[in-house]
Amino acid sequence: MKSIQTQVLIVGAGPVGLTAAMDLASRGIDVVVAETRRAGEPPNVKCNHVSARSMEVFRRLGIVREVRDGGLPAEFPNDCAYRTAVVGRELTRIPIPCRAERYTATVGPDTDWPTPEPPHRINQIYLEPILFAAAAAQSGVRIINRVEVQHFEQHADGVIARARDLDTEQPIAISADYLIGCDGGRSTVRRLIGARLSGTDVVQRVQSTYIHAPALKDLIHQKPAWMTMSLNPRRCGTTVAIDGRDKWLIHNHLAAEEVAFDSVDRDWALRTILGVDDRFQYEIISKEDWVGRRLVADRFRDRRAFICGDAAHLWIPYAGYGMNAGIADAVDLCWILAGVLQGWGSPALLDAYEAERQPITEQVSHFAMNHALAVMGQRRAVPPEVELDGPAGEAARSRLGQAAYDLNVQQYCCAGLNFGYYYDRSPIIAHDGEAPPPYSMGSFTASTVPGARVPHLWLSDGRSLLDALGPAYTLLRFGPAVDVAPLVEAAARSKVPLTLLDVDRTKACYGFGEPLLMVRPDSHIAWRGQAAPREPDWLFDRLRGAASRPGIA
Incomplete structure (x- = not known):
């Protein structure tokens, strides 16, 4: 053996x-x-x-x-487009910067991320x-x-x-x-x-097909998009540009009564989502059917x-x-x-x-399911007028496009989901009694409440705060006059690696109210204070999982 x-x-x-x-x-x-x-x-x-x-x-x-x-490709738009079909009329678009502009774009709902690394x-x-x-x-x-x-x-x-x-x-x-x-x-x-x-075993079923279709990009007369949602009364679906050229992943979102993946003709559904007729040629690379749970x-x-x-x-x-x-x-x-x-x-x-x-994955699982249910409800309610010419069709498309944008911008530009979660039940965080800001999918409020992610800032030397965090704990000091010797000495006694980082408060966009923040390597705040705690040894015992009693440092 x-x-x-x-x-x-x-x-x-x-x-x-x-x-x-x-x-x-x-x-x-x-x-x-x-x-x-x-x-x-x-x-x-x-x-x-x-x-x-x-x-x-x-x-x-x-x-x-x-x-x-x-x-x-670097210049390929990362937008999310909503159309009656992939080659049909466009209803709305959520603009997302392409790779070439990801660090520099400033206009649109998916810019101004509080991080050096946007999605x-x-x-x-x-x-x-x-x-x-x-x-x-x-x-x-x-x-x-x-x-x-x-x-x-x-x-x-x-x-x-x-x-x-x-x-x-x-x-x-x-x-x-x-x-x-x-x-x-x-x-x-x-x-x-x-x-x-445990939870909900089936939220939705999706008939998913990965295809090679070189002719599709030439049939799309609108600006390209990373993801295109087809909304029409016959068959709604999602088409993802995989390589920006000729490979596409098409999700056919099955209705509740369509309980088997083969209950809907795959070819018919695919052509309806794309908006193409029988002359359109494609090759199935693989079938990727899945169940959302x-x-x-x-x-x-x-x-x-x-x-x-x-x-x-x-x-x-x-x-x-x-x-x-x-x-x-x-x-x-x-x-x-x-x-x-x-x-x-x-x-x-x-x-x-x-x-x-x-706890946080349980909470996010509900975010995902509830959002999916809302999107499923929107798909079921697509009015037939969206495919009509004339004022009635224009009005229907305008209403549906606005509703689709409002519902989905929080999903694709989800700053809250990224930066708003916090650990309020952790045994190794020195909670101080202040409630963190509400956690939501789309938006978030920067906070120094222990358990939250430390607000991002750029340091005086041009580095991101994330680049300066140590391998274990980092003590941020906003003001060199604050005495941190008790913390440094307690860390040494407990053998906890501690990096001291002095930060110029004037460089911070967020108003840090405490001159001392203890930050973990995953960028979550473990402790904060106006001065070193009365019992620094107890604090480090808590941070390293050795505290024998609860309390606030």
Whole structure:
């Protein structure tokens, strides 16, 4: 039997597992990633959007330029268009900057992001190879392909996974301190830790087809768009430009009574959504049918085993919520795991992962489902007049276009979803009693309430605050006269790595009310104060998961 040893075993080499591997390796942790697919085997055509928070992660990992350069051509509009059909009349358009203008655009609802890294539209078939190549090249990461983890046992000091080589049938034993399941919606790790999904099993069914259609772009007389929603009384659907040239992904949104994927003629639906007749030629590359759900696992951890991404939650994949939430899971878990493995974190630090991520994914699952239900209702109510010539048709299209814009701009320009979430149930955050701002999909209010994301700012030397955060905790000091010696000394006594960063308050767009902020490596605020706390040792015990009593520092 072949034997492998590592500090962390990650099951699954999708975007979430690969990001987790790179994050851990960047902190000096040895990682093995077990993946059933062959190296270079393409993923399904799934997620089309990388959120701003995920792009911030890729910036920290040093791969944001490679990710930003992938996907659609640089000048291809990233807009979301609403039409009666892809080649039909346009109802409205949500403008989103193309890749070439992503950092400089200032006009429209998808600009002025409070971050150095706004979102990026790229399909997973292009994103995943970039992440795979970066992870495979990183010191401390070993990816073993065609390996299936079938079972694992836990003991006091680690995990032993039983796996097999799918090509040779050779058994493999992988010993690790910890295991992370990033193995998707049918997760073996989720089953083995005894976690169960609960929620809404079916929100909608979608007949999805990935096609090669070189002639389509020449039939579209309007400005191109990354995503085009077809709204007509016969068949509504969504068409995604995958490469900006000749590959398209078409979602046929089935009605509630259409319970089987083959209950609607695929060719008829596709042609109706596109607005083309029988002379139009296309080739089906693959059928990507899917069911939209709202399911969250009842536990994200069993002792030394954890789950992230689709293994932990499944919901409607609007705006890439699923993949991006999975990356947020990984980022939250990995710095905590690294702290424990490096010795400064108490084993109880690990309790924070589930306490932080499970409630927020439950909340976002409702955002996604409720938005999907609203969109489904709008599709059912498309009036036949939208396809008429004359004043009646113009009026109907105007009303429908405005309604579609108002409903969907919050989905595609979702600053709130990115920056507004906070961890109000975390055992490792020193909450001070102030309620955070409301959390919503479209908008957010910057805040320094512990648990919230630290407001972004540009430093005097031109760097983003994100680029200056340390590997563990960073103490932001707005004013050099504030005495931080008690905090620095307490951090040294507890062996918690602490970076002190002096910030010029006049450079901040947000009015920071407290001269001291303690920021975690995932950019969430762990503590704030007007001065060093009365009990700095207690504060660092809390931050590293060793506090034996509650309280406010």
